[in-house]
Amino acid sequence: MAQKVKLSTIADSLGLSTATVSLALRDSPLVAEVTRERIKCAARDLGYIYNRRAASLRTSRSGIVGVCVHDIMNPFFGEILKSVENELDRQRQTFILCNHHDDLAKQRSFVDTLLQLGADGLILSPAIGTPASDIRLPEENDLPVTLIARTVEGSGVLGFRGDDSYGMGLAVDHLVALGHRRIAMIGGTALTSTGRDREAGYLAALERAGIEFRPEWRIEGPRNRHSGFDAAATFLQIDNRPTAAACFSDLVALGFMYGLSRAGLRPGVDIAVTGYDDIDEAAIATPPLCTVSNGQSEVGRRAAEALLARLAGQPAADETILITPELRVRQSSDYNWPD
Amino acid sequence: MAQKVKLSTIADSLGLSTATVSLALRDSPLVAEVTRERIKCAARDLGYIYNRRAASLRTSRSGIVGVCVHDIMNPFFGEILKSVENELDRQRQTFILCNHHDDLAKQRSFVDTLLQLGADGLILSPAIGTPASDIRLPEENDLPVTLIARTVEGSGVLGFRGDDSYGMGLAVDHLVALGHRRIAMIGGTALTSTGRDREAGYLAALERAGIEFRPEWRIEGPRNRHSGFDAAATFLQIDNRPTAAACFSDLVALGFMYGLSRAGLRPGVDIAVTGYDDIDEAAIATPPLCTVSNGQSEVGRRAAEALLARLAGQPAADETILITPELRVRQSSDYNWPD
DNA sequence: CTGAAAGCGCTTACAG
DNA sequence: CTGAAAGCGCTTACAG
Known part of the structure; x- marks a missing residue:
């Protein structure tokens, strides 16, 4: 590699000062049009690389x-x-x-x-x-x-x-409107605002529907596809098993649906499932995932x-x-x- | 925010030079143990933030x-x-x-x-x-x-x-061994080395098996889940439809399987499918995805x-x-x- | 419209 | 073991 090209290299090659070169390269109107062009050409020809560290140290x-x-x-x-x-x-x-x-x-x-x-x-x-x-x-x-x-x-x-609480409410209200009375919530953790708010939305929706929440319906934890898959096994062992599961996220829901299939159940047929986020995959999944678009x-x-x-x-x-x-x-x- | 703390702030506060402070903070053995500790304490107390731009400009x-x-x-x-x-x-x-x-x-x-x-x-x-x-x-x-x-x-x-060519060969050899004679390849593009090599592996495997390649078996393009999904429709219209599809990647394969399901076919039952990459999801998918681990x-x-x-x-x-x-x-x- | 000079905050020989 | 001084490559008042 040749000697490093810097502002002064350009300045020297044109018989100008570094101040002028610096201004020209940043399109300052203080520099005459012609000079600016000559400078930019020279910079290109010399393979000048702007040193952001130096500039940033200064500015x-x-x-x-x-x-x-x-x-x-x-x-x-x-x-x-x-x-x-x-x-x-x-x-x-x-x-x-x-x-x-x-x-x-x-x-x-x-x-x-x-x-x-x-x-x-x-x-x-x-x-x-x-x-x-x-x-x-x-x-x-x-x-x-x-x-x-x-x-x-x-x-x-x-x-x-x-608005996570409101959004989860939409999903659960929808399940209730379809006739479900035993609805689980899969995934999420009280350690994040997202988890807390979605759970609050779920509980509020149950209450609106006059459904008494049962602790075994709440499977906390899963926040990715793999743990959603694992949660299906837990879900299937719930006493008087829920007919629907509102999942913390689409990833959890998609994994959960894989888990249901693995156990021989048909998601959307044997168990109603909703997700959250409306990621691209939701619309093409098998079955297409009912979800909440999160903006x-x-x-x-x-x-x-x-x-x-x-x-x-x-x-x-x-x-x-x-x-x-x-x-x-x-x-x-x-x-x-x-x- | 208070005045910015720099090396000289620390140096002044202790009556030392910036050189010593600089060395001490980087654990140089040139600085006496005691001095080093005093300097580090002072740095912490003053809320010193190392300026990497300055250091990097210098070094x-x-x-x-x-x-x-x-x-x-x-x-x-x-x-x-x-x-x-x-x-x-x-x-x-x-x-x-x-x-x-x-x-x-x-x-x-x-x-x-x-x-x-x-x-x-x-x-x-x-x-x-x-x-x-x-x-x-x-x-x-x-x-x-x-x-x-x-x-x-x-x-x-x-x-x-x-070794993409070899890897794709593994998948296609496997399909051949299972008895398939009409095998499509879904996805990938000749514009990348990956696409070219996997296609070469596919073609070579067909040749090894004495199968004559038919151009309509090769659906080029798809490289993500969504286009894999779309490719299923194209695949299903192939004349004398293949019984197996070797996909360019797991994402393509997973989308493709979604597409088959959408059309009412059962992946792994009506059509054999393989992927490539062995991503986490492959093992939990419905059906579990046969694939090539890519290291x-x-x-x-x-x-x-x-x-x-x-x-x-x-x-x-x-x-x-x-x-x-x-x-x-x-x-x-x-x-x-x-x- | 252009130039000379200071300074951003470090590190690194060099000297003592 | 510690300090004085130069310099990394820019930009920015300031002067002309």
Whole structure:
């Protein structure tokens, strides 16, 4: 590799100063049109590579936004990430991604890295057990935070998520309307706001329907496809088995349906099943999955917008914005009532 | 937020020089034990945040490794990423992730960003159509590249991937052994090494079995769950319909099986199906998916190891390492032969 | 419209 | 074992 090309290399080659070159490359109107063109040509010819570390050290703006969620492979986050990426791209911000897998230490080390890199902002779905102080730390060090999907009490920052309690209510109301009186809820944990709110929505819907909740109907824990699969075995052993299962997420529901099939039962025929999120796969699954659309692309877009607005100088807000979910009725909630 | 704490803040507070503080924080034996401890305490108390941009500008080492693949949500990459992450974590390297979605412009802009940030290395699954020069550019600018999953002719860098031709042969041989003589191949594209090699493996297996290939058996294109689903409709219209389908990937196979079910056929009973990758979901699917394990965690681990070795000064190698895949027989390849 | 000079916060020879 | 000083490659007032 040749000697490294820097601003001064270009400046020297044209007999200009680095100041002029720097301004020209960033399209400053202070530099004469002709000069600007000559400079840009030279930069291209010399294979100049802009050194962002140097620039960022000087300006204390890095153009980096961190995004940290528990599982980037979950299609639910996929959609959020896609819309976050769209917004950030538009503002020429680089986004760097982290998977914390609900591991607090991992989340902390990522936040540390962002601080060390002088990142401009953080979009975070906080790991289970995140204390408010873990969110105030970056805020106090000039790293603005926007929460998505989950929120943290007392964090004092803006958050965007679906109205989980209302959404779960939609699913359970639907099952009740179809005639079900014994309805289980599969998956989720009280350790996250999502889990708590969806469970609250489930319990409230039972109460609205005048159904008395039975503890064995609530199978806590599963949050991915595999544990949804395992939960089917547990479900099938419930005394006076429920005729319907409202699942914490589509992934859990899809795994749960695999589990039912494995046990020789037909989801949507022998057991009614609902999911949550309306991921792409829901519509093509066997049977098509009845679910609740969670507005994930709106969550992603608005979180990114809000963060960019703060970078542009808007003051911080301490508020949680709830996106209203919608029921998507599909065959998995059908059920053959015994005559 | 208070005034920013930097090395000199600590130095001043203790009446030392920044040189000593810098050395102490990085555990240099040059600094006396006692002094080191005093410095570390002070750093903690003052809430010091290490400025990596400044350090990196000085040392021209950033501690950043870029990882860029076409689809981070594909579970196949999930496993690769997990093992890459493990290796890099161990060396305290930060990894930043990019989804190029097979968009060359996007891939280029990510490589640019890495160059600007002074990244130490890049692990890349090259986008469709990546010219060798796009890989030599970073190499020539001190950004070593290691390829995964796909390779590029003439790129001159180290690559790790499964032996796709051999692996697809395993699947098709298995179908042949079960008695199938009309076998389709669903998905993949000749635009990637993976697609070309798996197709070659399919064709070679047919030839080994003395089966004459018919063009209508080859449904090119699908590379995700949704297009696998759509391909089922196409498949079902093939004249003298095949009794088995070897799919390009597990995602394609799982979508394809959904598509068969939607059309009222039973995958694994009416049509034998195989996948490729052996993702987690394969074992719990309905029916369990017969597939080829692709050694993805080995690919990820070895690619990361190789990159780290280069960062440690080892010379570049121009070689493609093939990991040997293994067949995983499961029920989706069963088939009810008409008596 | 262009240039000379200072400074962002580190690390690294070098000196003592 | 510790300190003074230069320099990484930019950008930004300031001067002309």
